[in-house]
Amino acid sequence: MTPARRRRRPRPGTTPGPVRAGDAGHGVKRRARRRDGEPSGHWLLLLTVMALVGCALVLDGFVRNVAGETGPAPGSGNPVAWLEPLHRGGPxxxxxxxxxxxxxxxxxxxxxxxxxxxxxxxxxxxxxxxxxxxxxxxxxxxxxxxxxxxxxxxxxxxxxxxxxxxxxxxxxxxxxxxxxxxxxxxxxxxxxxxxxxxxxxxxxxxxxxxxxxxxxxxxxxxxxxxxxxxxxxxxxxxxxxxxxxxxxxxxxxxxxxxxxxxxxxxxxxxxxxxxxxxxxxxxxxxxxxxxxxxxxxxxxxxxxxxxxxxxxxxxxxxxxxxxxxRGAGAFTAALWWVLFVTGALTLARLVLLVVLARVHARRSRDPERAGRWDRPPGVTVIVPAYNEEAGIAATVRSLVATAYPGPVEVLVVDDGSTDGTAEAVAATRLPGVRVIRQANGGKAVALNTGIRHARHEILVMVDGDTVFEPGTIGHLVRRLADPRVGAVSGNTKVGNRRGLIGRWQHIEYVIGFNLDRRAFELLDCMPTVPGAIGAFRRDVLVALGGVSTDTLAEDTDLTMALCRAGWRMVYEERAIAWTEAPATLRQLWRQRYRWCYGTMQAMWKHRRALAEPRPFGRRCLGYLALFQVLLPLLAPVVDLMAVYHVAVGDPLPAVAVWTGFVVVQAASGWYALRLDGERVSALWALPLQQVVYRQLIYLVVFQSVATALLGVRLRWHTVRRQGTFAAP
The missing domain is CATH 3.20.20.370 (Glycoside hydrolase/deacetylase)
Incomplete structure (x- = not known):
C-alpha cells in the first residue's frame, strides 16, 4: 500500500452561513464534495452593483442639484440696446x-x-x-x-x-x-x-x-x-x-x-x-x-x-x-432610510456595550465572582501549531513561566509543519513540554489530538503565535471553579501594534472584541471563546465529541455547541494573551475573510438554536446576524451618502454627522481603553480607521456572504508569522 499523501491545505465544510478571533494557519478536513476556491465572478457582481448605484446617485444628484427653481435672474450684464426694435415686436x-x-x-x-x-x-x-x-x-x-x-x-x-x-x-x-x-x-x-x-x-x-x-x-x-x-x-x-x-x-x-x-x-x-x-x-x-x-x-x-x-x-x-x-429617486430615498437605521443601530449598540461593560467592570471587582478550588487543578495547555517556527519558542517559554501554583503541562501538536516548528520547541529543552507530531489534518484535528493526550482535566488552548503573561493561566482556571462555567475567554491583545495596521487592530480588539465579550457574558450569549486564549473542561469537550471540523471557525463552532448544551461562557479580562496580528493589508484580508466566513458557517450550523428554549440562540445569532453580517453590508451607505450630500448639497451637515459618528466611537473607545488599562493616545488612529480599515472589513463581509450564497468552498488562508515575540 502506498502511503497516504499529506494534504497541503484541507478545506472546510460547506455549510453556509459573523466575525471572531483565533488564528493558527491550519487546514480543515474535507467532508463533502463541492467546488473549491474563490467564488467566481462575485467581484464583477460587486462592481456592477457599484456602477448601478453610482449611476442612480449621479442621476438623482443631477436632478436635485438645482440652483433654485424660481428667483431673480442673476445680474450678468446690461440689456442689449441694439435689440430694442426686436423688443417692441413682442415677447x-x-x-x-x-x-x-x-x-x-x-x-x-x-x-x-x-x-x-x-x-x-x-x-x-x-x-x-x-x-x-x-x-x-x-x-x-x-x-x-x-x-x-x-x-x-x-x-x-x-x-x-x-x-x-x-x-x-x-x-x-x-x-x-x-x-x-x-x-x-x-x-x-x-x-x-x-x-x-x-x-x-x-x-x-x-x-x-x-x-x-x-x-x-x-x-x-x-x-x-x-x-x-x-x-x-x-x-x-x-x-x-x-x-x-x-x-x-x-x-x-x-x-x-x-x-x-x-x-x-x-x-x-x-x-x-x-x-x-x-x-x-x-x-x-x-x-x-x-x-x-x-x-x-x-x-x-x-x-x-x-x-x-x-x-x-x-x-x-x-x-x-x-x-x-423615478427608480433613482426611490433608491436614494431608501438609502436615506438605511442611513438613518444604520446610524441609530450603531449608536444604540455602542451605548448598550458601554453600559454593560460598566456593569461587568463592577462585577469583576467582586472577589466572590469566581468560585474557589479546594486545591489548584492540573492544567494542560494545548498549542496546535502549523509552520509556527518564527514564534513558537516564545509561546512555549511564556507558558512554562506561568505563576500558576498547580501542575501545568504544555502539549505542542505539530500539525504537519513544513518548517522547523517541532525542532524549535525541542530546542528550548523546557520541562513539562511535550511535542506530538501528526500529518496535517487541520487545527480542529490538532486540538482533538491534544485533548486525547492531555493528562489534566482543565484544558487551555492557545495559538502558536501567542504569549501568556505569568498570571494568565491562574486567572482562567479561577473562573472554572464555578461549576456552571464550561469555558473562559481570555483577553487577547495585539502585540505588534507599532504600525498603523497594528494600531487599527489594537483599537478593534479593545473596542470591538473585548467590549462585546463583556456584554456577551452578562447576556449569557457568548459566541466565541477565541482560539488564541481559552480554558475548557476536558470532560465537557469529550462529551461533545471534541472540536468539530465542520467549519473554519472551530472556536466559534465549539463555543456555540457548549452554550447550547447549557454551559455558561465567561470573559476574564485579567487573563491576558499577546498575539501577533497580521502586518499587511493582504494578510489582514485573508485572516478576516476566514474569520467571517467561518463564523457564518457556525451560525448556519447552529441555526436551530433559534427555536430552542434557551435564549442563547435568539440573542447570539440575532446579534451576529444584525451587527456582524447585515450592518457591515449596509454600513457603506453612511460613507456613500456623506459623499453624495457633499457633492449635491451643503457639505456641512454630512461632515457634522460623520464627525459626530467618529466622536461617539472615540468616546466609547476611550472608555474601553480605560477598562483594559491601555493608553487612550491610541485613539489618534481612529479617524483613519474609518477611512481605510472599515471599508476593508465591509468588503470582507461582502465576499464572505458571496462565498456562502454561491456555495463555494473557501480555502484555508494562512497568515505569515513575523516572529514578534521571538526576541528574548
Missing amino acids: VLNLTGDEPSSARPKARTVALTFDDGPDPDWTPRLLDVLKAQGAKATFFGVGSKIAAHPELTRRIVAEGHELGNHTYTHPDLAAIPAWRAELELNLTQKALAGATGLHTTLARPPYSSTPGTITVEQWDSLAALGRQGYLIALTDLDTRDWLRPGASHIVKAALPSGGRGAVVMMHDSGGDRAQTVEAVSRLLDELDRAGYRAETLTSALGMPSAHRPAEQTAWIAGTALGLAQ
Whole structure:
C-alpha cells in the first residue's frame, strides 16, 4: 500500500452561513464534495452593483442639484440696446432664421404661462381652475418633473393645454457650457416623449423675463435655442408670483392694458403657490369682464400647435428615462432610510456595550465572582501549531513561566509543519513540554489530538503565535471553579501594534472584541471563546465529541455547541494573551475573510438554536446576524451618502454627522481603553480607521456572504508569522 499523501491545505465544510478571533494557519478536513476556491465572478457582481448605484446617485444628484427653481435672474450684464426694435415686436422670439423676429398675442388675447412644473400639489389645482373657467394655458415644464409626474403631464395635454421646454434641471443657460444646455433641452424632449408621445417647439429659458431684460450673455444662449429650432417664449407681464406678494398684486401685475394681447408669466411649482391659484381664478374673471380670451401661446399668436408627434425611439428613450429617474429617486430615498437605521443601530449598540461593560467592570471587582478550588487543578495547555517556527519558542517559554501554583503541562501538536516548528520547541529543552507530531489534518484535528493526550482535566488552548503573561493561566482556571462555567475567554491583545495596521487592530480588539465579550457574558450569549486564549473542561469537550471540523471557525463552532448544551461562557479580562496580528493589508484580508466566513458557517450550523428554549440562540445569532453580517453590508451607505450630500448639497451637515459618528466611537473607545488599562493616545488612529480599515472589513463581509450564497468552498488562508515575540 502506498502511503497516504499529506494534504497541503484541507478545506472546510460547506455549510453556509459573523466575525471572531483565533488564528493558527491550519487546514480543515474535507467532508463533502463541492467546488473549491474563490467564488467566481462575485467581484464583477460587486462592481456592477457599484456602477448601478453610482449611476442612480449621479442621476438623482443631477436632478436635485438645482440652483433654485424660481428667483431673480442673476445680474450678468446690461440689456442689449441694439435689440430694442426686436423688443417692441413682442415677447415671442423667432431666432431660427437669418433675421430675428418677434411677435405678440392677438388683441384682447392673453397667453397664460406657468413655469417650473408640473407639481403634484399645485398644478392639479390650477388645472381645475382653468377647466372650470374654460381657459387654456401653456405650461413650461421642467424635464425632471415631467419624468417624475408623467400622469400629470398627460392630463395637461388631455385638457387642451400646451407644453413648452423649460430645461431638465432649471439651470441658467447663460451660466453653463453649450453642451450642458443642449443636454438639458434634449433630456426634456425625451421626458415629454416618454410621458405624452409628443415633442414641443416652444422653449423658455429659466430666469428669463421680458425682452427688455436680455443681456449679452443671455442673448448667446437664446441664439443657441434658435439654432435648435425653438420658438423662444419670454413674457410681457412678469407677475413675480414666486415672491408671494399677495393674490391682488399678482392679478394687478397680470392684467394687460389698452386691449393689447399679452404673455403672462406665473409659476405652478417651486414652493407655496396658493396665492397663484387664487390669483388665476380672480384674473380669469377680470379678463372675462374685459372681453379677453385666455388661450395657449401658439393659439394666441395665430400659429399651429407647438406639439409634434415623437418618434417611437424617442418614446422608448423617454419612458426609460422616466423609469430610471423615478427608480433613482426611490433608491436614494431608501438609502436615506438605511442611513438613518444604520446610524441609530450603531449608536444604540455602542451605548448598550458601554453600559454593560460598566456593569461587568463592577462585577469583576467582586472577589466572590469566581468560585474557589479546594486545591489548584492540573492544567494542560494545548498549542496546535502549523509552520509556527518564527514564534513558537516564545509561546512555549511564556507558558512554562506561568505563576500558576498547580501542575501545568504544555502539549505542542505539530500539525504537519513544513518548517522547523517541532525542532524549535525541542530546542528550548523546557520541562513539562511535550511535542506530538501528526500529518496535517487541520487545527480542529490538532486540538482533538491534544485533548486525547492531555493528562489534566482543565484544558487551555492557545495559538502558536501567542504569549501568556505569568498570571494568565491562574486567572482562567479561577473562573472554572464555578461549576456552571464550561469555558473562559481570555483577553487577547495585539502585540505588534507599532504600525498603523497594528494600531487599527489594537483599537478593534479593545473596542470591538473585548467590549462585546463583556456584554456577551452578562447576556449569557457568548459566541466565541477565541482560539488564541481559552480554558475548557476536558470532560465537557469529550462529551461533545471534541472540536468539530465542520467549519473554519472551530472556536466559534465549539463555543456555540457548549452554550447550547447549557454551559455558561465567561470573559476574564485579567487573563491576558499577546498575539501577533497580521502586518499587511493582504494578510489582514485573508485572516478576516476566514474569520467571517467561518463564523457564518457556525451560525448556519447552529441555526436551530433559534427555536430552542434557551435564549442563547435568539440573542447570539440575532446579534451576529444584525451587527456582524447585515450592518457591515449596509454600513457603506453612511460613507456613500456623506459623499453624495457633499457633492449635491451643503457639505456641512454630512461632515457634522460623520464627525459626530467618529466622536461617539472615540468616546466609547476611550472608555474601553480605560477598562483594559491601555493608553487612550491610541485613539489618534481612529479617524483613519474609518477611512481605510472599515471599508476593508465591509468588503470582507461582502465576499464572505458571496462565498456562502454561491456555495463555494473557501480555502484555508494562512497568515505569515513575523516572529514578534521571538526576541528574548
